[in-house]
Structures are given as C-alpha cells and as structure tokens.
Amino acid sequence: MLKFKENISLKPYNTFGIDVQTKYFFKITKATELKNILTQNKELPFQILGGGSNILFTKNFEGLTLLIDTKGIELIAENTETVVVEVQAGENWHDFVCWCLDHDYGGVENLALIPGSVGAAPIQNIGAYGVELTSVFKSCKTLDLNTFEEKKILKKECEFDYRSSIFKTHQKGKQIITSVCFELQKPPHRLKLSYGALKAKFADFSPSIQQVAAAVTDIRESKLPNPKILGNSGSFFKNPLISKSHYEKLKNKHPELPSYPALADQLKVPAAWLIDQLGFKGTAHGNAAVHEKQALVLVNLGNAKGSEILALAQKIQAEVKKVFAITLEMEVNVL
Secondary structure (H helix, E strand, O other): OOOOEEEEEOHHHOOOOOOOEEEEEEEEOOHHHHHHHHHHOOOOOEEEEOOOOOEEOOOOEEEEEEEEOOOOEEEEEEOOOEEEEEEEOOOEHHHHHHHHHHOOOEOOHHHOOOOOEOOOOOOOOOEEOOEEHHHOEEEEEEEEOOOOOEEEEEHHHOOOEOOEOOOOOOOOOOEEEEEEEEEEEOOOOOOOOOOHHHHHHOOOOOOOHHHHHHHHHHHHHHHOOOOOOOEEOOOOEOOOEEEHHHHHHHHHHOOOOOOEEOOOOEEEOOHHHHHHHOOOOOOEEOOEEEOOOOOOOEEEOOOOOHHHHHHHHHHHHHHHHHHHOOOOOEOOEEO
16 A cells, blocks of 8 residues: 655745645656556545646645656667657656757757656647747657546647647646657757847857757856746746737837747737836745846745735736736646
8 A cells, every 4th residue: 555645845846935735745656656546546636746847836735746756768769860769757857858968869959957847848838949849749648537547649639839738728637647758859950049049159150959958058047047046937927929910009009019920810929028018027026026037937035925926926917918908828837
C-alpha cells in the first residue's frame, strides 16, 4: 500500500513560493504508481503538480497532491536527418534542452531556460523567441481519467494554438500526460532566428544551436527574475490577439503601440507594453509586485498570499480593459 505524506506545505513545489498546505502528498516516480493511486483512491479529490511554474495557489487543498517526478530520456527512432526521443513527464524542461544540446539535437534551443516540467510543456504549448513546442512535438502518452488506461495522442489531435491545446480546453482534467515524444534535428540544424534580439546578435554569422541557447539564456536572465530568489511564474498574461480594425483605432490614440503578425484578420499586441503604459511596471501592491524589468511578470516580494497576487492581476486586467478595451488572459492556472 502506497503511503501518503500528510499536511505538507507546497511552498517548495511552486515557483511563486506561495505557502499553502495539501492534506495529502505523494511523489510519483513510476508511471505505474499514478494509475494505482488514482484507481485505489477514486473518492479523494486530487491535483497534479509538475514543475509548479504555471500555478498560483490561493488556498489550501483538502485532497491529494501528486507530484510527477518520473525521469528518463530514451532514443526510440532515428534516420539520417532526425531523431525521436521519449521523455518522461517529470523531467525538468531546461535539463531536457541541455541534454539535446549535449547530443547536438536541434529544435528546442530557443526554448532554453523555460521553467517547468516536460509533461506540462504541451498543455500550454510553451513558446519563446519565435519557436513553439508544436514545432518539435510528435506525440504524448497520457493516463485517461475516465478509463484509467494509457492513451497515445498524436500531434494532429492536440489542437495546438497560441499557449493552448486540448489539455487546456476540452480535455482539461481528463488526461494526465505521462511522457512526450519529440522529433529533433541532426546537423545541419534549421535555426529560427527571426526574433529581434537573436536576429541582431547573429546578423554576421550562422551560430550553433549551443550559441543560440546561450543567447536565449542571457536574454531571459536579463529580463526575468530567478524564482529561487524572487517568486514568480514567468509571463503571467498571454499576449492578446485583437482585430486589425481594433488595432487601427488604438493606433490613432497610441501611435507607439507595437504589433506582430498573427491570424489573417488579427494582430498580436504585447501585453507587457499595455501594462507598462498604465504605470504598473515596478510597482508594489502589498507583498505582490510587477517586476521592474518586465511588466509581464508578477512577483512575490517575500510573504505574499496567492490572493494578493491574484488581486494585482485582476487590477491590471481591469485597467487594460478600461483603457484599451482589451481582455488580458492569464497564462497561469489559479487554484
């Protein structure tokens, strides 16, 4: 019989550093443990934790918290141009990126230093610096919570979109990702350097994937606080998509408003710019604050409650809605 820990603080398991308690706690190190626990405790409410980098806890949890800590990276197929690797859900995402760099496998170098676990990465289709997870994703295995059987879900079934997938929409709470298969490139690598800072840095030469990852790491470290020092979850809000007509109206009032191509009739505008224009960047609201270098990042100044950070997020949403008629959507899951 698997024994749970009781009345455990989840502060070490979320990057915001919010001190809430869970009634029961268990660390999953084998995929079989997950199925056994859930089938044997069907009456017990549960929540799944990976890297804890995309969660804002606002209250104690009176059920069972399962920390996915399964490890392993296996080469399962290869040809002259690509390799397919299966990665267990509990692997740290950046550690996996480093493994790819060590083996000279390309495709994830732009996604270096993103916090979280491999199993959480497909849920919101993580992305940065011109690359999204969908570009390397091949399939994943899940535990279906209706049948408690293992399923294989292919890329075409995941309905990947900007920071979204079926695991955030109609399959939310119905599947637990247990491993992910990635298709990666052998040399020569097809680099993606369209992002402004990368394009400028490598204007005069073609870098290696290791150099791209190092540049991305430098950029992220210059803009984003280390959650081990200052609790945060990275980008708190999605960059909103608005219609071109809406953008033109805003542009008349705010000539400096930047935009990026998105869908045929929409443009993406940077949420950080909107928040910065309203004077939030660098401001503290109790024990919660907007980071001084990046307006998209909300931080825990030390002893913030999740409710304080949520209140600040909602205040920002209300002001952005009032001034720009734009609804900011949270990337972070509020629990």
